[in-house]
Amino acid sequence: MNSCIIGLQWGDEGKGKVVDVLAEHSDIVVRYSGGANAGHTVVIGEDTFALHLLPSGVVRPGTICVIGNGVVVDPDTLMKEIERLAQKNITLTKRLFISENAHVVLDYHKKEDRLREESLGKNKLGTTIRGVGPCYADKVGRSYALRMADLRNLERLKAQLQTIVEYKNKIFAALYNAEPINADDIFEKCKSYADKLLPFTTDTTEFLHKSIADGKSILFEGAQGSLLDLDHGTFPFVTSSNASSLGMPAGSGVPAKMVDKFFGVGKAYTTRVGSGPFPTEQDNEIGQYIRDKGNEYGTTTGRPRRCGWFDAVAVSYAVTIGSIDCIALMHLDTLTGLKEIKICRAYKINGKKTTFFPANTTKLSRAECIYETVPGWEEDITEVNNFHDLPLNARNYIMLIEEKIGKPITIIGVGPKRSQTIFR
Numbered sequence: 001m002n003s004c005i006i007g008l009q010w011g012d013e014g015k016g017k018v019v020d021v022l023a024e025h026s027d028i029v030v031r032y033s034g035g036a037n038a039g040h041t042v043v044i045g046e047d048t049f050a051l052h053l054l055p056s057g058v059v060r061p062g063t064i065c066v067i068g069n070g071v072v073v074d075p076d077t078l079m080k081e082i083e084r085l086a087q088k089n090i091t092l093t094k095r096l097f098i099s100e101n102a103h104v105v106l107d108y109h110k111k112e113d114r115l116r117e118e119s120l121g122k123n124k125l126g127t128t129i130r131g132v133g134p135c136y137a138d139k140v141g142r143s144y145a146l147r148m149a150d151l152r153n154l155e156r157l158k159a160q161l162q163t164i165v166e167y168k169n170k171i172f173a174a175l176y177n178a179e180p181i182n183a184d185d186i187f188e189k190c191k192s193y194a195d196k197l198l199p200f201t202t203d204t205t206e207f208l209h210k211s212i213a214d215g216k217s218i219l220f221e222g223a224q225g226s227l228l229d230l231d232h233g234t235f236p237f238v239t240s241s242n243a244s245s246l247g248m249p250a251g252s253g254v255p256a257k258m259v260d261k262f263f264g265v266g267k268a269y270t271t272r273v274g275s276g277p278f279p280t281e282q283d284n285e286i287g288q289y290i291r292d293k294g295n296e297y298g299t300t301t302g303r304p305r306r307c308g309w310f311d312a313v314a315v316s317y318a319v320t321i322g323s324i325d326c327i328a329l330m331h332l333d334t335l336t337g338l339k340e341i342k343i344c345r346a347y348k349i350n351g352k353k354t355t356f357f358p359a360n361t362t363k364l365s366r367a368e369c370i371y372e373t374v375p376g377w378e379e380d381i382t383e384v385n386n387f388h389d390l391p392l393n394a395r396n397y398i399m400l401i402e403e404k405i406g407k408p409i410t411i412i413g414v415g416p417k418r419s420q421t422i423f424r
């Protein structure tokens with residue numbers, strides 16, 4: 001069976017843990033979009049692994065990991081991740097495959113990301129400054145792009161870098177009055193990337209199709225969340241790739257119809273990092289309670305996340321565009337101790353009620369939430385491993401969400417560890 005895991009909100013839903021749990025039943029785990037802007041945390045025993053580029057399945061020794069063509073690879077970050085895992089005796093020889101068609105994030109992409117954000121002032125997007133947007137922009141523009149396969153021919157790469165750096169320096173000087181970058185320095189770094197990463201680099205589309213033909217099971221791991229999807233999210237406050245399940249076929253070379261099950265991952269509330277409309281945001285003591293209790297600070301940037309109530313309108317939209325079959329609802333334990341909990345079941349926009357999420361930012365920023373309020377629970381639920389042992393109000397909350405989004409919640413997270421998971 002092949003499956004795909006997708007974030008249903010604005011990222012940080014806890015996908016890493018769900019991938020890790022489901023990877024037990026998969027031979028191969030594939031990342032297909034985004035770059036080192038993603039931050040997936042997996043807790044195993046005493047060890048916490050914060051992964052940015054490697055698929056979360058990597059911490060399971062026998063699992064094969066693929067970084068697909070749709071990912072933008074930051075070699076520095078990737079090499080650091082590989083080294084850190086090696087220190088824990090987790091080796092990747094013969095089980096990491098990086099697409100030769102994946103584009104490469106270099107220092108000038110990060111510089112461009114930072115300079116652009118700084119120049120936008122209060123209108124900035126709030127990116128992670130990982131160079132992801134500029135690298136995807138180069139991919140679409142084609143003329144100044146570099147892919148993993150380009151690391152194979154160093155002589156040609158040197159000439160490519162000369163052309164790119166000349167072009168980038170014109171932009172840095174004209175738009176930002178910034179220091180130029182040096183092609184030789186970048187080339188030197190690229191030589192070490194070639195050394196360390198080319199042994200893992202291959203045609204991953206061919207590898208995946210051969211594996212499917214051999215009866216292997218594949219788990220596709222989405223990064224970020226559906227509402228940050230470049231085409232279907234809250235543009236321009238989105239990431240630069242298709243973070244919903246719609247990005248999976250293009251980012252891996254495997255058609256969606258070869259996937260048997262799409263799992264959506266959501267949190268029992270909502271968070272968002274960076275700018276953009278967020279109808280259920282609680283910029284008050286409720287939001288602070290959730291932030292503190294759920295440790296809602298970015299894995300990649302450490303920024304405090306904006307927190308708010310569960311938004312059934314937004315999640316239903318992600319379920320619809322993502323063809324989601326069932327849901328993993330994470331962080332239920334974070335809500336323990338709240339007297340009342342709210343679910344947004346509809347929006348009122350310009351006096352009109354709607355239950356269909358408008359990805360259009362202008363409309364969305366006018367949305368007033370229509371809430372349903374339910375009683376909370378006080379009991380500690382972090383050791384519960386059976387749905388029926390949850391407090392009645394927690395069970396009712398889960399069932400109300402299921403009713404609102406019309407899909408079964410089959411996995412419930414009650415803490416960060418692998419063991420703190422309820423399967424229904």
Ligand code: IMP
Pocket residue numbers: 010011012037038039125126127128129130131132133223224228237238239240273274275
């Ligand atoms: P970028 O992907 O770094 O260009 O950032 C664009 C927007 O996506 C910003 O609002 C980021 O905070 C958000 N973003 C990017 N990656 C993640 C993630 O992994 N989790 C949550 N938000 C993210």
